[in-house]
Amino acid sequence: MFFKSFFDEKLAQMSYMIACQQTGEALVIDPARDITPYLETAQKEGFTITGAAETHIHADFTSGVRELANRLDVKLYFSDEGSTNWKYQNLSKLNHQLLKDRDLIRVGKVKLEVMHTPGHTPESLSYLLTDEGGGSEVPMGIFTGDFVFVGDVGRPDLLEKAAAEKGTAEESAKEMYHSLKRFAKLPDYVQVWPGHGAGSACGKSLGAVPSSTVGYEKINNWALNVKDEATFVANLLDGQPEPPKYFAEMKKLNKQGPKLLGHHDVKKVSLEHLNQLKEENVNIVDTRSSSEFANGHVEGTLNIPFNQSFTNWAGWLLDYDKKIAFIADSQEVEAVQKALQSIGLDEVSHYMEKSELEKSGSLESYESISVEELEEKYKDHNDYVIIDVRNQSEWDAGHMEKAKHIMLGTLPERLDEIGGDVTPIVHCQSGMRSAIAVSVMQANGFKNVLNLTGGYAAWNKY
Known part of the structure; x- marks a missing residue:
């Protein structure tokens, strides 16, 4: 056998x-x-x-x-x-x-x-x-x-x-x-x-x-x-x-019974074309690391790093009724497409090589803060809101006082709970999921959002 x-x-x-x-x-x-x-x-x-x-x-x-x-x-x-x-x-x-x-x-x-x-x-x-x-x-x-x-x-x-x-x-x-x-x-x-x-x-x-x-x-x-x-x-x-x-x-x-895959090429596009797709209400996913995304990204794009968690968060956050374009290294294009298709996200239409981002002079970014900086800001809590995007079991095991719990996968439908007159500080357990959450919030108009380095684990230790 x-x-x-x-x-x-x-x-x-x-x-x-x-x-x-x-x-x-x-x-x-x-x-x-x-x-x-x-x-x-x-x-x-x-x-x-x-x-x-x-x-x-x-x-x-x-x-x-x-x-x-x-x-x-x-x-x-x-x-x-x-x-x-x-x-x-x-x-x-x-x-x-x-x-x-x-x-x-x-x-x-x-x-x-x-x-x-x-x-x-x-x-x-x-x-x-x-x-x-x-x-x-x-x-x-x-x-x-x-x-x-x-x-x-x-x-x-x-x-x-x-x-x-x-x-x-x-x-x-x-x-x-x-x-x-x-x-x-x-x-x-x-x-x-x-x-x-x-x-x-x-x-x-x-x-x-x-x-x-x-x-x-x-x-x-x-x-x-x-x-x-x-x-x-x-x-x-x-x-x-x-x-x-x-x-x-x-x-x-x-x-x-899912439809058969057949042969489907993903078209390579320029930065200019990618911005056009964004205006056409296409899901734009930046698969680079969270640190690369934080340093500079196309406004309105969603950051889901291409790692072991990529497929799970793509399934949580991408709309099955919309086409998908993504930013990645050219050698990862086929792997990204297969990962999306593995959960039925078949409408993958375009990709842009991440080197194209070097041609833009107007990339968006976001800042991260340390637990020490958070403690200082936490004293003036009226100007900030702490958003905890961990799972329910993690929240139940312990969380920051006055933090608001919005699990990452539910964040797109609950953005109105945050409020627009405060600065959101986002955290998860270690900092990986909160980086995705920051990209969701920035893409939906929260331009002053901050990410907590090291997450709740760093805060708890501190």
Whole structure:
């Protein structure tokens, strides 16, 4: 048997390829939209990808199963469990099979047994793998999707918070409790291959280690050590992070089937043309570092540095109904486009090389202040307003007196809460998110906004 995992660090998303080395057949589980890594692996190893399976309707990335079906003669496997409201749609033209609990998928002499494991979503499936070609009669591991992670379990509140299915969070938490009872009956040696690692918003405290075992999780995963259902439900629902705004869009896209990507060139533009696009109400994203942006940027542009958090904040802050242009190094253009497409932001039309900014003599900038300077300004608080853009859990754990809490992802819709007659001083935990927030505020008319260097961590230490 062949096994390979793939990790998208910007989404903290795991996908997998398994193959039977005797027959040359391969199957991909939870493929990302960019299917290039799977095609390259299959070619390198001499496999034919014959199938692709999903664990559930994803909320955090755009699925690549239909891209694989468009490129290759593959059979697609989807869940047929759960409520009628959350069934896959537009499948009639696809070679597919709908799966129920205990159904089997065979990839040559590799067997996958379907387990219905609701809780994160009603239709959620896990796949228990047995390498029969290797002579085994017992399972080697389980692909859990967003059901069980290393050290945590999937959040049960996304249908309610991201898809507006009222009253589903508590019921889903109860389903998770009973799914875990079934999971705990698996042999301790069974490996656990989850759909996400640390950094994903699909759980509260996902581990950074990419895999585990059932036995290890039974000892160390908090969710498998709560014996009372009511306590489990309360603990699971408490403290879940704010679901990114784009999750609702992903649920809809993956349920209905995202459009195929095709070939789409991103046109290179000059600084003059970029300013024209700005007047046409196009999202303009500057992907440079926060320090470069602070020193000089095109007025009205949004700063989302192209790092591991780029995709998440793009999903929070960019409008799916608008075209997107961005500023970046020329060698990063394709990577930026793929990152945006991974969450369905397909209307990427133009880019400008950051060297073009050197041709402008009228760039905007902003200032940062130290915690010592903040303390001095804090004494005359009537002239300043402290804006804390951290998550709710961070705010609850401790915050500055008189600070106003506006989580970064919700900032564009809550700018009117700030007031126009004071100087905003923005902070997060370390200074990275607040830099994005400053760009949002400047683009919306707050020209005197200040960023706190080092964020709340520096303030708290001081």
